[in-house]
Amino acid sequence: MTDTTPAPETVEPHDAVDVIHAKRDGRALSDEQIDWVVDAYTRGVVAEQQMAALAMAIFLNGMERREIARWTAAMIASGERMDFGSLAKPTTDKHSTGGVGDKITLPLAPLVASFGVAVPQLSGRGLGHTGGTLDKLEAIPGWRADLSNPELMQQLDEVGAVICAAGSGLAPADKKLYALRDITGTVEAIPLIASSIMSKKIAEGTAALTLDVKTGAGAFMKDEQDARQLARTMVDLGTDAGVRTVALLTDMSAPLGRTAGNALEVRESLEVLAGGGPADVVELTCALAREMLEAAGVQDADVEAALADGRAMDTWRAMITAQGGDVDAPLPTAQHVEELRAREDGVVTGLDAMGVGVAAWRLGAGRSRPGEAVQAAAGVEIVKHLGEEVRAGEVLARLHTDTPGRMERSLAALEGSWTLAPRGTAMPERRIVLDRIA
Ligand code: URA
Numbered sequence: 286m287t288d289t290t291p292a293p294e295t296v297e298p299h300d301a302v303d304v305i306h307a308k309r310d311g312r313a314l315s316d317e318q319i320d321w322v323v324d325a326y327t328r329g330v331v332a333e334q335q336m337a338a339l340a341m342a343i344f345l346n347g348m349e350r351r352e353i354a355r356w357t358a359a360m361i362a363s364g365e366r367m368d369f370g371s372l373a374k375p376t377t378d379k380h381s382t383g384g385v386g387d388k389i390t391l392p393l394a395p396l397v398a399s400f401g402v403a404v405p406q407l408s409g410r411g412l413g414h415t416g417g418t419l420d421k422l423e424a425i426p427g428w429r430a431d432l433s434n435p436e437l438m439q440q441l442d443e444v445g446a447v448i449c450a451a452g453s454g455l456a457p458a459d460k461k462l463y464a465l466r467d468i469t470g471t472v473e474a475i476p477l478i479a480s481s482i483m484s485k486k487i488a489e490g491t492a493a494l495t496l497d498v499k500t501g502a503g504a505f506m507k508d509e510q511d512a513r514q515l516a517r518t519m520v521d522l523g524t525d526a527g528v529r530t531v532a533l534l535t536d537m538s539a540p541l542g543r544t545a546g547n548a549l550e551v552r553e554s555l556e557v558l559a560g561g562g563p564a565d566v567v568e569l570t571c572a573l574a575r576e577m578l579e580a581a582g583v584q585d586a587d588v589e590a591a592l593a594d595g596r597a598m599d600t601w602r603a604m605i606t607a608q609g610g611d612v613d614a615p616l617p618t619a620q621h622v623e624e625l626r627a628r629e630d631g632v633v634t635g636l637d638a639m640g641v642g643v644a645a646w647r648l649g650a651g652r653s654r655p656g657e658a659v660q661a662a663a664g665v666e667i668v669k670h671l672g673e674e675v676r677a678g679e680v681l682a683r684l685h686t687d688t689p690g691r692m693e694r695s696l697a698a699l700e701g702s703w704t705l706a707p708r709g710t711a712m713p714e715r716r717i718v719l720d721r722i723a
Pocket of ligand 1: 382383463472477478479481482
């Protein structure tokens with residue numbers, strides 16, 4: 286006879302609707318409510334619609350410092366914690382809040398590792414108009430983003446630098462919540478961004494963390510005060526969790542360097558590793574490298590010398606080769622290239638990062654649906670950057686894509702992205718690092 290006794294009903298200690306009401310009405314959530322709602326959402330007991338409503342209530346009404354710390358801890362507890370304690374070298378990591386042309390991780394990880402420290406860069410894919418480090422590296426023939434934990438440890442030990450996908454075991458609550466926020470207009474909330482980033486970084490187990498918090502048109506936090514508050518919140522979360530955490534507040538009003546798009550950005554990173562490259566990319570790479578090395582106990586490192594004399598490039602080659610990449614294979618090039626030309630003479634006094642980011646995304650460098658393939662060769666190459674003079678008819682930018690049908694909407698995204706002043710107008714020097722928050 287089959288047993289027809291119903292399974293005992295699981296009684297949950299809270300009700301999602303009560304938690305939503307509390308935050309909707311501007312009240313702080315208790316520790317128990319936070320622990321439960323994050324865990325129950327990960328288990329599928331709290332429905333996506335309910336978490337979407339709660340995320341919007343958090344977006345609108347914010348969270349206290351205690352709530353953010355507890356929310357972060359609950360997301361860490363949803364998955365595994367890694368431990369780099371068995372490595373013979375100190376670990377130091379960096380995280381950027383995301384921007385346009387932000388290829389800094391590519392030259393930075395091997396540069397820092399060339400000083401004998403371990404750099405575990407667990408990275409992500411593109412989100413909206415911002416590019417993803419893994420998408421960029423996948424432009425290199427053969428390169429593999431997915432490593433097992435033992436492979437990650439071995440590479441850290443032998444090469445020092447690893448850039449790979451975060452395993453699915455790390456903060457699974459964040460993975461689910463991040464995908465939900467992306468489609469419910471709730472990305473740009475300080476408590477949610479701070480807990481999302483820091484839960485992954487604390488769970489990863491790095492001893493030291495340098496944050497690159499971006500502000501300006503191409504950043505998630507467009508307003509400098511908001512970016513400062515985000516930086517402060519993340520530094521406090523890291524410090525309280527025993528991670529040596531420092532943030533640099535950096536300019537994202539204009540794109541970093543002259544490229545936005547996967548293979549285009551790898552090519553520009555190689556220029557930096559060869560001792561050249563655009564001044565803004567070099568400046569930010571070196572500033573972050575110094576912070577990361579200092580946090581790992583390496584004082585007064587001459588990072589410029591390690592770029593100039595090929596040490597960083599040697600580590601790059603070892604890092605890419607270890608993950609199956611062919612460092613000598615040609616990078617993909619686009620089947621169609623169109624030029625955008627200036628309508629008048631002038632000097633470039635403004636270059637809108639958002640316009641360039643959206644254009645690169647529409648050319649195929651990013652996704653419009655989760656899981657969609659990106660085009661390795663698509664993107665925008667900036668010919669006239671800030672402070673440069675231009676004549677009517679000269680090329681401002683080149684647009685690269687394998688799909689000519691994408692050109693029109695991409696050109697439309699670039700409309701008005703260059704601000705020109707009369708030739709000879711003096712431009713104040715662009716500051717890349719705006720502040721340091723420790
Ligand atoms: N990057 C993350 O990992 N999470 C956010 O919420 C924003 C940027």
